[in-house]
Amino acid sequence: MQQVKAVVARAKGQPVEVTTINVPDPGPGEAVVAIRACGVCHTDLHYREGGINDEFPFLLGHEAAGVVESVGPDVTGVEPGDFVVLNWRAVCGECRACKRGDLQYCFNTFNATQKMTLAEGPDAGTELSPALGIGAFAEKTLVAAGQCTKVDPSARAAAVGLLGCGVMAGIGAAINTGAATRGKSVAVIGCGGVGVAAVAGAALAGASPIIAVDIDAKKLEAAVRLGATHTVDSSTTDPVAAIREIVGAVYAGAEGADVVIEAVGRPETWKQAFYARDLAGTVVLVGVPTPDMELPDIPLIDMFSRGGALKSSWYGDCLPSRDFPMLVDLYQQGRLDLDAFVSEEIGIDDVEAAFGRMHGGDVLRSVVVL
Incomplete structure (x- = not known):
């Protein structure tokens, strides 16, 4: 001892x-x-x-x-x-x-x-x-x-x-859970440490556009440094409408982002993520809610008609023995x-x-x- x-x-x-x-x-x-x-x-x-x-x-x-x-x-x-x-x-x-x-x-x-x-x-x-x-x-x-x-x-x-912990949770939420890749659009709601890591993961995967959403200008600036192509200040702008407009300008007919990552852990931001995704898109919940929080009131027909997937991301669905050495190598190469x-x-x-x-x-x- x-x-x-x-x-x-x-x-x-x-x-x-x-x-x-x-x-x-x-x-x-x-x-x-x-x-x-x-x-x-x-x-x-x-x-x-x-x-x-x-x-x-x-x-x-x-x-x-x-x-x-x-x-x-x-x-x-x-x-x-x-x-x-x-x-x-x-x-x-x-x-x-x-x-x-x-x-x-x-x-x-x-x-x-x-x-x-x-x-x-x-x-x-x-x-x-x-x-x-x-x-x-x-x-x-x-x-x-x-x-x-x-x-x-x-x-x-x-x-x-x-x-x-946090960086892996965010990168993994984008790459492992959300399956962000080239040709897919990603929005991240909440740009604290985990959220900006999700932005970095989406950029690493080649996704575009990558839309960062927050109410704090400093956090949005950090998201841009880590790879966000667009930012939305949700204290003054409806994030659902903004995400749809940004993605629609790139992919005609899109009704939202292919992958929306909720990194806050609150019912109201989860609801924003749900409606900000494209048809058959994916919502990833990586923000940790408190035990008293419940799902927002969303009509069941909307759950059915929008299709896609609603996922929770545990630790970025990572396998440390697989993911840590790979990400450290990418860091050493200057790519992360x-x-x-x-x-x-x-x-x-x-x-x-x-x-x-x-x-x-x-x-x-x-x-x-x-």
Whole structure:
């Protein structure tokens, strides 16, 4: 066992703190990873606010890259010294999805068996709940070895670590879930970190036009930098009408975009996405709704008559072992600008302040560099 510094949320709505935690030596199927960089994701804020569950205290952080320090018995996929991006989809290989070859839909993903614990204070020894089974706002963390994906060690950790969650969710929503390709039009409603990643994914796939929709001018500017060909300020313009007009000017007779990605997670924007797609088009929900939200009131005949597909995108329907190395290679080739997502590099003591900047829409990603 070793002791390291880490960011912990002890109670709902309370500021996070940097404290010392205990990291066990890796057991069977586990690995200890020395973290190099970890992005500050909105999901971490959800954990702090009790929006995920109430299993406090939480060890926050999950969009991370680092170096494997040690592995437990029976680990063959990675070894000490490997540069890895961490993921929260360690596939089991045994469930019905895995056995039919759909590993990206594994129903039984898993995490480390042992628990990291608080090392100081009156609650020393208390088990920590690592965010998404990772907990990477820490100098080192314990994960299942299957959560480690080897990538090019020369890649910038602050950039490629973001594939661990939001960037992969957005790129995958466009390419994997939405099947965006050349000859298809794409609209993205909501241009935060996941939304602009969906824009980047659509651009990578060769889709056109790519229409970014948001109420924030700064987010729309970021979407243009990542590949959007058109923008719509939905605070002043009806986004459904605007998307139909833009696509119709390119493809005569089109009644909307081939793929509309909803990256907000609200009923009203999902309804916009539904009516902004072309006949037989696809709606992809990648924005995460709250449990109390319900589908908007849409006549069933509209569901039938417009055809197409209504999909939810889990983690961009990614398979880390397949997608992470490919996307890192594209980044290294200059074909995918992951650096554009890194708004600032910060220290481990600055996570609470980064949450504030996130609220203000001032950053795509703050990245903790260790």
